[in-house]
Amino acid sequence: MAQGRSRFLHEVSDSTSMNPFLHTLLTRDWKTARVAHHSVIPSQKPRYGRLARPLPTALTQALESLGIRRLYSHQTKALEAIRDGRDVVVATPTASGKSLVYNLAVAESLLEDPAGHALYLFPIKALSRDQLETLHRFFQAVPSQVPFTAQVYDGDTSSHQRAKIRKAPPHVLVTNPDMLHYALLAYHDKWESFWRTLRHVVVDEMHTYRGIFGSHVAQILRRLQRICRHYGSEPRFIFLSATIANPAELAERLMERPAQVVNEAASPRPKRHFVFMESEASLSGLAARIATLALRRGLKTIVFTQSRRMTELVHMALSRSAPDLAPRVSSYRAGFLPSERRHIEQALASGRMAGVVSTSALEMGIDIGGLDVCILVGYPGTVMTTWQRGGRVGRSGRESAIILIPQPDALDQYIVHHPEVLLASRYETAVVDPENEAIVQAHLPCASAELPLTRQEVDAWPETRRRALEELTRRGALLQSEDGTRWFSPSARPHRHVDIRSVGPSYTILAPAPSKKGSWVPLGTNEGIRALKECHPGAVYFHRGQTYVVESLDLEKRVVHARLKDADYFTWVKSEKETEILEVLASKPCANFVARLGRLRVREKITGYEKKRLFTQEVLDFTPLDLPEQVFETVGFWLEIEEAIVDKIRRADLHFMGGIHAMEHAAISMFPLFALSDRNDIGGISIPFHPQLQKSAVFIYDGHPGGIGLAACGYRMVDSLLEKTLELVEGCSCEEGCPACIHSPKCGAGNTPLDKGACIRVLEYLLGRRPLFDEDLSGTVEEALELPPREAEPDPEPPSPAIGYLDLETQRLAQEVGGWRNKHLMRVSVAVLYDSRSGDFHVYREEDIPKLIERLQELDLVVGFNIKRFDYGVLQAYTPYPLKRLPTFDILEAVHAQLGFRLSLDHLGEKTLGRRKTADGLQAVRWFRQGAWDPLIHYCKEDVALTRDLFQFALEKGYLIYEDRSGNRLRIVTSWDLEKMLAKG
Structure with a gap:
């Protein structure tokens, strides 16, 4: 730290505007705060x-x-x-x-x-x-x-x-x-x-x-x-x-x-200083002190916060500690009336005002004059937003400074301890879902009111839009012409019923008029479930440095009444959540878990609120609330956690629920590193036993009805997300968990239970850092023959004219995933399908499995050896399509039904055809890990050919040959009728 600080002071020694401020910022004893890192971003010449x-x-x-x-x-x-x-x-x-x-x-x-x-x-x-x-x-x-x-x-x-x-x-x-x-x-x-x-x-x-x-x-x-x-x-x-x-x-x-x-910027850029600080005390107090220091040095200053509450707290702290500066500083945020916002903007641009404390409302390019210092109270959540806010200073070509004061939460602490993540400018993905069905249904009536929808344009639409059109037509929200070629809106102006910004009904917040007794005036607005969480009866509402306490919340009229009160506390709601899986959209095996993406129904019930003392966050009391349950459908992804992991965590005397709950918090905290989002966009729930899955799971979902694409982005990047999550939790210096790693300010359960040690252990098992099975690796895939019988197959779909013979090899042995019951974690190394129609072998590596699944659904019949219990068990992790629906003939299943016991493919091949398997599952895994694709693919093809030839021999001859323990060669009667198989399929 000392070396970096002295270098920094040398680099700013020539500055006449910034030097006094920066010198004091870096050398002052801040008592409860310190400079954690600083960087000088050099100027850039124009091109x-x-x-x-x-x-x-x-x-x-x-x-x-x-x-x-x-x-x-x-x-x-x-x-x-x-x-x-x-x-x-x-x-x-x-x-x-x-x-x-x-x-x-x-x-x-x-x-x-x-x-x-x-x-x-x-x-x-x-x-x-x-x-x-x-x-x-x-x-x-x-x-x-x-x-x-x-x-x-x-x-x-x-x-x-x-x-x-x-x-x-x-x-x-x-x-x-x-x-x-x-x-x-x-x-x-x-x-x-x-x-x-x-x-x-x-x-x-x-x-x-x-x-x-x-x-x-x-x-x-x-x-x-x-x-x-x-x-x-x-x-x-x-x-x-x-x-x-x-x-x-x-x-x-x-x-x-x-x-x-x-996207290659060639404009000039003046020198910028980026200072990362840490605080053990009130963030609002430290931000106010730094802002005061800058303002007294004549530097125009903007303070960005992460919430309306923090905006008002910083403004309040600055006004109280420096009353002489109070007239020249204002807060600025959403919820202010338009006239208030314009007055503040004009005062900043004209120089009548020297500082402003703002939420994201001022991060865009509104001209508020030349600014010198940007103080970020809390990491803005994304690299993009950080530079967007930091870009408000230094616009006149002057040297500028950006100071980041992290909040005591996971993402902020990760950034301050890994400043290279921000300074290296690895920008995030912006996610939007144009096919959100709820939003499409809102806009189709508007489009049809503007111009009738036509069959020609509808035929070119994606499935989601056509489905929305059918639903609207079914319930009378759209009217279809007699000939079925056009759609009309029954309302001339459906547009007024579509709020393009709000995620729920808007609520008006009213306060007593200061000059007229008994009358109320607008104070601000709030919307959706956020209104229930922030404007419930008893809630403290902050506005321009003052505190109001909510007296009533009228859900029908959507009106909130609040009175001015000098409150030394703030309020925080507690809630309970449930989730129901409506449809699985995608599935994939990862290290030691299966990740799935799907449509969910989420229920949230606000149970009450806590009063917490300002600045210290000491809990004063809890008050129950009776508010309506909020129910919405969205898109989410989830991690299915195997019983083997649950057993290992409990045997280690760790709290399993506390572990997955902590993992959920930490993963949501890390999410903005991958996609542009804030904490209100993502929700999560940890369930030690989900009745639909019959196992433990952690869900992360879009926090808005219909989904907005964030969960789909998280599903694609789930491995990287968990890696970052483990890095965060392992790297935190606390012993039992804290706001910098596993505590969440949004937790409706009050951050209980949480277990940091269990969280780390669960992540290690999920990511394959710890083995699920500790014994020596031995055995082959043929051990799967001893699995219990599978449930009866439902009637498959109508047939199509082709037969496919399938076999696959895996990346891992059963012992490495905790046994054969976890074969869905073994992952495919290679799969081979012989197509009877073309007479060709088709090879599929793991990245090609979706194509294999599609091809299997086109076949008249799929033939394999132990295919139902093993091959489909491995493949099912890659698809939401239920493979048991495929028209399938399992040779091993048929032999077992005839004899009452199982025989291996190697045994039947040798005794019936005089051909043995060329290797085994253990060797196949070795080849995969060595990258020896040629022998691996050849072996898998040979198994498919052996399966095909046994099937065709049995159809032609009516029997297969096996040898009993006494050495007798015996027939297995195979009265298999291909036509019946196809008809049944």
């Missing part, structure tokens, strides 16, 4: 590009008047792609000149065709109006015979102004997805001239269109394209995004067509 065809003279003159003489290389690359008529995504850091790209592209298009139009979409109204001012300045600098016009059309636009805009649309219409949904698309006939000449659609802050909001916006953009096609236009899309791992994928999922990505 310029050149267009193949120069810009029109008017635009060159406009740029020069604005002080811009050259374009960065990423700007020229994007402009060239737009000129070529492509949809484009510009995914570069904050303040890299993205807005100039689309303004130039649109202006160039308007110079060529002054009758054209462009639509600019911003996620929030404040950003729309902020960008309008930038656009006006740019347009005013462009010499043109027809002056370019731009106007905002949003919820704050007066009805008179809206009518004028509809009658004569500006060249650029600036709005948000909400108005596009409620006003433009719903009344598209009033905008006919605009749609006919729409050339560009600009979608700014694309990375915000993820989760529920993104799924809604994806549907809105599909409807927009549908309307444009109706009026004969095909606008190009220009997406602007912060840096994420999958910009092309996100853009394509939003608009349902591919886009070209430009």
Whole structure:
């Protein structure tokens, strides 16, 4: 630490603006806090590009008047792609000149065709109006015979102004997805001239269109394209995004067509200092002290927090400790009235205000003036968001500082102890699910009200959308024409019933009017189950540094009444959850577990709330609550935990439930390292015995109805997720578990029971770090013959004309997974299928198993030796399709039914055909681990050929040969009728 600090001080010694602040920050004795790590991110020189065809003279003159003489290389690359008529995504850091790209592209298009139009979409109204001012300045600098016009059309636009805009649309219409949904698309006939000449659609802050909001916006953009096609236009899309791992994928999922990505930023970057701190005491107090230090040094400061509560706590602490600064600092968050937010933005931009404490509401590019210091109270949850927030400082080319104060929870502590994860800028994946069935069902009536849906477009839809259409038609939410070729909405304006941002009904929070007794005024809003958790009777609600206590919650009218009260505590709810598996969508074997993805029904019941003292979090008391149970269907993945692991944990005298509960918490904490999400997006539940699975399981699911794609992302990355989870828990210095590893601030069970040691041990078993079976490895696959009989097979599906002969080899021996009952953990090394129709052997490695499963479902009959008990038992881990439905003939099963005992394939092959197996299961595993694929595949093919030839011999001769213990060669009568087998299949 000392070496790093002295190096740091040397590097900032030439700075006149930052040096005093940073020197004090690093050398002061903070008593209950310390500097854990710091890095100096060097400045970056600009890289310029050149267009193949120069810009029109008017635009060159406009740029020069604005002080811009050259374009960065990423700007020229994007402009060239737009000129070529492509949809484009510009995914570069904050303040890299993205807005100039689309303004130039649109202006160039308007110079060529002054009758054209462009639509600019911003996620929030404040950003729309902020960008309008930038656009006006740019347009005013462009010499043109027809002056370019731009106007905002949003919820704050007066009805008179809206009518004028509809009658004569500006060249650029600036709005948000909400108005596009409620006003433009719903009344598209009033905008006919605009749609006919729409050339560009600009979608700014694309990375915000993820989760529920993104799924809604994806549907809105599909409807927009549908309307444009109706009026004969095909606008190009220009997406602007912060840096994420999958910009092309996100853009394509939003608009349902591919886009070209430009993501190599060439803009200059001033030097930045990144300081990681640790605190043993109040985070709000430390943040307030650092902010005060910066403000007193004349540095404009923004403090970002992770919650509304923390925003108010930091503002309260700063106001109390530095009352002279209080008039120049404000809090800022969602829930404020629009007029409050605009006043704060203007005060910051003008310099009347020097500091602000904000939630994520200010992380986007609203102009609030040049800022110098960014304090992050809590890791923002993702690398992308961290740099997005940190990008608010240093915009004027000045040196800047970002200070991260981690919360005492797992992800924050992981980041502060692994700063390279953040500093190396490994960006996360943005996840959106355009086919969320609940959201599709919400938007199809809107689309049909705009223009009737036609059979032609429906036939091109994916299955999920067609299923949603059928359900809507069945319940009368859509009406079908007599000839069945069109669908209509029974309501002229179903749009008003679709809230594209909320995940549940919105609640209005009211407080007594200060000047009029008996009357109430709006204080803020809340929505969905969050309202029940934060605005229940007795809840403490924070607003602009003051505390209110909720008196009543009206569930029918969705109104909350709260009174101002000087409370020295906050409230936290406790709840109980259950989950039901509705459908398995995918399945795969991992190390020592099977992971499955499926549709779930989740039930949550809020049972009461705790009062906790501010700053110390001491529990004061518990009050029960009687609130309605919340039930929703979603998508989740789960890990099935074998009984062998349960036994080992209990024999080690560890708490199994505490172990899987801790693992659930830690895994959810690590989830944002892989996908853009916050703690409200993901839910989890640990169950020591799930009645449907008949075993223990840990579920992680999307926290919104219908799912938003996060669980599917987690399912794909489950191995990596558990590896990071183990790294987190093992690396924490606590003995029994703490908020930095296995405690969760969202736990409805109050973080009980939890067992850190059991958590580590369970993860080690799941990941294969510890063997499930401790004896010497011996035995072969043939030991599976001793397994108990399987349940009777149900009638299989109708036949198709082909016979397949199947055998497979595994990656692991039965002893390594805890015995034959855990064969679903043995995993396939290679499988071979002989197709009687083509006469070919088809080889499948593990990554090809989905293709094998599909092929098996196409066959008339599948033939194998011990196939039902063993091969299908191994394969079932890879698919939700119940393999027992396949029309299957098991030679071993038939022999056992005839004799009353089992014989091996090797024995029957030798005695009947004079051919023995060329190896055994133990040798097959050795070959796999040596990477000796040729002998492994040859051996498996030989077993398939032996199985095929025995089956055909038995059909032709009517018997097989075996030898008893006395050496007598005897016949096994095989009155097997192939036609009956096929008919039965």
